[in-house]
Amino acid sequence: MPRPGAFLVVDDSKLHHQMYNLIFTRGSLIGSTVHHAFNGREGYSLFVTHPELTMVFLDLNMPEMNGLEFLERRRAEQLHPQIPIVMVTTEGSADDEARGRAAGAWDYLRKPFTPPDVERLVEHALARAAAPS
Amino acid sequence: MGADENAFAALIQDYVAECLPPAEAVADAFVALERKWEAGDPAEEILGQLKGTLHTIKGNSAMMGLTPIQALAHALEDLHGLLTRVPDLRIQAAPLLVEGGGLLVQMVRGAASGLATAEAVDPYLEEVRRFQADSAQPTSNRSESGPSLEEVDRRRAERRASDRSGGEAMDTVRVEARRLDALLEIFGETMIAHSALAEVRQRLIAEVRGAPALEDLDRSVVQLEKSLRHLERALMETRLFPIASVFGRFGRLLRDVAHSEGKRVRLETAGGETRLDKTIIDRLGEPLIHLVTNAVIHGIEPAAERERQGKPAEACVTLSAAPRSDRVIVTVHDDGRGLDPDRILAKARALGMTVTPTSAEEIFSLAFLSGLSTAERVSSLSGRGVGLDVVANAIRALGGSVAVASTAGQGTTFTLTLPLTVVVVRALIVTVGGERYAVPLHDVAETIRIVPESIHEIDGRSMLLWRGELIPVSDAAALVGRGNSGETARRYCVVVQSSAKRHGLLVDRLLGRQDIVAKPLDPSLGRPPIVSGATILGDGRVACILDTARLAEPLLFAAALGAKTVTAGGLA
Numbered sequence: 001m002p003r004p005g006a007f008l009v010v011d012d013s014k015l016h017h018q019m020y021n022l023i024f025t026r027g028s029l030i031g032s033t034v035h036h037a038f039n040g041r042e043g044y045s046l047f048v049t050h051p052e053l054t055m056v057f058l059d060l061n062m063p064e065m066n067g068l069e070f071l072e073r074r075r076a077e078q079l080h081p082q083i084p085i086v087m088v089t090t091e092g093s094a095d096d097e098a099r100g101r102a103a104g105a106w107d108y109l110r111k112p113f114t115p116p117d118v119e120r121l122v123e124h125a126l127a128r129a130a131a132p133s
Numbered sequence: 134m135g136a137d138e139n140a141f142a143a144l145i146q147d148y149v150a151e152c153l154p155p156a157e158a159v160a161d162a163f164v165a166l167e168r169k170w171e172a173g174d175p176a177e178e179i180l181g182q183l184k185g186t187l188h189t190i191k192g193n194s195a196m197m198g199l200t201p202i203q204a205l206a207h208a209l210e211d212l213h214g215l216l217t218r219v220p221d222l223r224i225q226a227a228p229l230l231v232e233g234g235g236l237l238v239q240m241v242r243g244a245a246s247g248l249a250t251a252e253a254v255d256p257y258l259e260e261v262r263r264f265q266a267d268s269a270q271p272t273s274n275r276s277e278s279g280p281s282l283e284e285v286d287r288r289r290a291e292r293r294a295s296d297r298s299g300g301e302a303m304d305t306v307r308v309e310a311r312r313l314d315a316l317l318e319i320f321g322e323t324m325i326a327h328s329a330l331a332e333v334r335q336r337l338i339a340e341v342r343g344a345p346a347l348e349d350l351d352r353s354v355v356q357l358e359k360s361l362r363h364l365e366r367a368l369m370e371t372r373l374f375p376i377a378s379v380f381g382r383f384g385r386l387l388r389d390v391a392h393s394e395g396k397r398v399r400l401e402t403a404g405g406e407t408r409l410d411k412t413i414i415d416r417l418g419e420p421l422i423h424l425v426t427n428a429v430i431h432g433i434e435p436a437a438e439r440e441r442q443g444k445p446a447e448a449c450v451t452l453s454a455a456p457r458s459d460r461v462i463v464t465v466h467d468d469g470r471g472l473d474p475d476r477i478l479a480k481a482r483a484l485g486m487t488v489t490p491t492s493a494e495e496i497f498s499l500a501f502l503s504g505l506s507t508a509e510r511v512s513s514l515s516g517r518g519v520g521l522d523v524v525a526n527a528i529r530a531l532g533g534s535v536a537v538a539s540t541a542g543q544g545t546t547f548t549l550t551l552p553l554t555v556v557v558v559r560a561l562i563v564t565v566g567g568e569r570y571a572v573p574l575h576d577v578a579e580t581i582r583i584v585p586e587s588i589h590e591i592d593g594r595s596m597l598l599w600r601g602e603l604i605p606v607s608d609a610a611a612l613v614g615r616g617n618s619g620e621t622a623r624r625y626c627v628v629v630q631s632s633a634k635r636h637g638l639l640v641d642r643l644l645g646r647q648d649i650v651a652k653p654l655d656p657s658l659g660r661p662p663i664v665s666g667a668t669i670l671g672d673g674r675v676a677c678i679l680d681t682a683r684l685a686e687p688l689l690f691a692a693a694l695g696a697k698t699v700t701a702g703g704l705a
Contacts, residue, residue: 015151015193019141061185090192112195115140 004031005054005122010043010070011088012062020057023115029122040065044073047080055125056085057109057118060096068096071103084125088113139198145245148197155186156241159209160234160307167227175220183213190237201254202240208261209233215265222268229264233257235307246418247382252405310411313372320361320368321650324557327361328647328671330354365648369554374414376454376463377405382418383425387450390429397436397446398429403453409461410554413531417463417551420527420535424465424547425450427521432469432545442542444468456553459575460533463549472497472539497537501525529665532558532573532651534631534682558651560668562644562676563627565609569676571649571668572638576629576681580643583626588639597637599628606637607684612663613677629681636684647671651678 009020017036024032035050037043041064047056060067067087074085084106089097097108109121141148162179169176191206212230216223236257240249334354337347380402391398409417428450433439436446451466474496481499490496501521521537524547528535533551552558552575560571561580581599588606589596596603606626623639630636649668665680 013151013189013193015144015147016196018144018147019196022141022144061189090188090195111192112198 003126004029004033005126006033006035006050006052008035008037008043008046008050008053008056010037010040010046010056010062010067011059012038013059014038016059016088020118023118027115028119039063040067040070044070047074047083051080051083053080053083055122056083057088058085058105059088060100068099068103071100071105075104082129084128086121141197145197148193148199149241149245152190152193152241152244153238155190156234156238159183159186159190160231160238163227163230163234164307166223167231170223170227175223180213180217184210187213190241194241197244199240199244199249201249201251202237202244204251204258205233205237205240205254208258209237211265212261215268219268226264226268229260233261238307243378247385248378250377250381252377252381308371313411316368317372320364321652323364324361324648324650325669325671327354327357329673330357330671332671365557369410372411372554373408374411375405376407376409376414376417376461377402379414379418379421380405380452380454383421383450383452386422387425387429390426391433394430394433395435396429396433396448398433398448398450401449401451403451404455407454407456407461408553409454409551413533413551413554416527416531417549420524420549421452421463421465423521423524425452428465428467428469428545432467432471434470457550459553461551461553463551464546465549466544466546468544471541471543471545472500472537473541494538497539500537501535529680529683532665557648558668558678560647560649560678561627562647562670563609563625563638563640564642564644565613565623565640566615568613568615569644569670569674570609570613570640571647571676571678572627572629572681573678574646576631578628578630578635581626581628583624583639587626597626599626599635599637602635604628604635604637606639608639609679612638612661612684613679614661627681629684631682631684636681638679638681638684649676649678 004024007020007024009017011017011020017038020034023029024034032054035046035053037046039062043056043058044065047053047070058067058070065073071085071087074080085104087097087100087105087108088111089100089108090111100108106125107121109117162183166176166179169179187206187210191203191210194200194202194206209230212226212233216226216230236254240254243249331354334347334350337344337350341347383402384400387398387400429448433448433450434442434444439448440446449468451464453466454461454463456462474493477496477499478490481496481502484502486499486502490499501524525535528549528551531551533549535550536548537545538548539545558571559574561574561577563570563572579599583597587597589598589603591603595606595608597606608623623641625640625643627638627640627643628635629638647670649670651666651668663679663681663683664677666678667675668678670676
């Protein structure tokens, strides 16, 4: 079962931040800490200072450093490689998903998603972290 | 209702706040594109910016479970893609784009009120599909000379026709609702000015008979009246919206109420394309919510009880609308247990009603009395238990009326009769005790000259023999609280009717027909129940509008008069 954790949401949509808040303040994820960033640059600063993150949810299209640039910079700097970064995509962006994976994204989450989708992803990430590598 | 089971439904206001600006930007860009394309400018830069915006709106709508908006944004994305690839199609497709942009704004804006229904977008989606299919065929006339003008015209005409028949009026211009309201206000003022002018003409005819200039004035006044009538029709046309936008809200509501009551109820709607004035549409939601909620809470039996009676466990509430001459009939039907006449009668007597109803129908009409239908059990959804009197008052305030029919064990039907428009009321102007009153012509069956002997006292009630039928009559002066004196002096009787019932209204004089613009009355004025509003006549005097349809509900009206202290004087 998933448990509460620390999450970073990087998305330029206020609406999406509120959706994540809903997801992380109910059910099995209740009690999680959520850090919010509204563009890639802001998100990267938070990413740098929070090595304890359980997972990052990263939107692709954002002003001031988009999701792909975020991923590329993180790979170049070898920063917190243990933190899984999930790209948030929409249908019809398979090419972005492929590019993101290549740039070091752990998985992707396609819109529209539901709270159980996010819970499942978190569960996978935690199971992976717990497994001996 | 796409948002039914959506986990993010609580964020609907945030969705509207976030998506409305980009939706408006899309709509504006489509308008700009049409203009530029017609001027020969490909405007690629505008086109290029739209892709991402549409995609974002689509994604957010999908997240919120707003499938109709998602589908609409998707269709616009497709259309956008097609036009990016095939510039030859642009001029031909521009009106379709503009229409879609307007619809998108409307759907996003209405999402919080449940207006974003499949019914509202389907006709447009079909149009886009048709356009795509047509453009995929290598038709000879297009490949030779681009889109022919005839083709463009035909499409526009088709689009307008389909607007009229079903979809909301969405043409190439978007106008804020408040501008339409302002137009209506100005039109009202113009009507009053016209009445004043017509009045002056009458006086002139009496005073300076035969002056040649008078003939010209006469012609101009008649011409003005004709133009005003055209203007009224045009204005009315801009304000008509399909009632589907109201019906669309009820899927969710019904489900929530049924859940909380532990009942199984489905909603059926019919006649959603029926069009009504925007003002009426806006104000119809609340009374309908009360009726639908009441139907589920009080009308529909628990599933077990229904099954015992051999009824399907799942109950059905039906909302339907249909035009009938210059009115629209809206019904709310449930297949529940029906009204209990004995209980209604007992309650009415407890409230001090003394009149004896003669039919079940009359008993049911008592349910609209204040205090009678208030819910005994307060559930979380019915709140304080809104009475049917609130519903009836809301409908009357719109110039409509409401009736109820019910069969024990089979269900209850509320029938709302609404005016098509609120722009103008055709009225008969009468005088009573020196004051003028307006009687909506819609309710008037006939006006007759009477003598005191025409009125008979039967069982303490004044009756008039009219076309072989005894109908109750009331002195208008008493109804408006100007005392009961001089009833025998009244010389005219206005016979009003509502459904199958008739009632006579005794007045002093008939001043003639006039188109009036109704103004609502300040509730603090404490108006008599028979007065529904007021209007300004040609001479600048205020006349109260009599809600004569209420007279035809004699029990209700007698009881209402008895229950309330009638304030004298009408409008100050």
